[in-house]
Amino acid sequence: MKVVYTDTALAEIEQIISYIERDNPISANAVAAAIARTVDRLAKRPKSAPVVHGTKVQAKLVERYQYRIFFEVEGDVLIVRNVRSTRRQRPWESGGAGQI
Numbered sequence: 001m002k003v004v005y006t007d008t009a010l011a012e013i014e015q016i017i018s019y020i021e022r023d024n025p026i027s028a029n030a031v032a033a034a035i036a037r038t039v040d041r042l043a044k045r046p047k048s049a050p051v052v053h054g055t056k057v058q059a060k061l062v063e064r065y066q067y068r069i070f071f072e073v074e075g076d077v078l079i080v081r082n083v084r085s086t087r088r089q090r091p092w093e094s095g096g097a098g099q100i
Contacts, residue, residue: 001043001044001046001073001076001077001078002043002076002077002078003039003040003043003077003078003080004077004078004079004080005079005080006079006080006081006082008081008082009080009081009082009083012082012083012084013032013035013083016031016035016067016083016085017031017032031062031065031067034062034063034064034065034067035062035067035069035083037063038060038061038062038063038069039069039078039080042060042069042071042078043078046058046071046073046078048060049071052070053070056072056073057070057071057072057081058070058071058072058073059071061086062083066085066086066087067083067084067085067086068083068084068085068086069082069083070082070083070084
């Protein structure tokens with residue numbers, strides 16, 4: 001399955017990694033790798049994550065970290081919409097840019 005990241009998801013990942021990297025570059029690399037592994041697993045088994053919004057948006061926790069990947073599957077494409085801390089509102093609750 002092909003994986004596509006929205007500009008919003010890429011910006012959120014960059015923000016997450018940059019924030020962690022200020023204090024701990026090793027941890028930043030570990031989180032980035034965990035996000036990549038989780039997306040890779042989702043590409044292989046997208047039905048392993050529950051639908052959390054509407055009929056299409058699914059979400060999966062990133063391994064042992066406090067991040068959640070929001071995505072949709074359209075045909076043979078997995079679209080990563082958002083990557084957010086579990087402490088933040090869900091994308092459709094925030095009312096801000098990058099809403100699903």
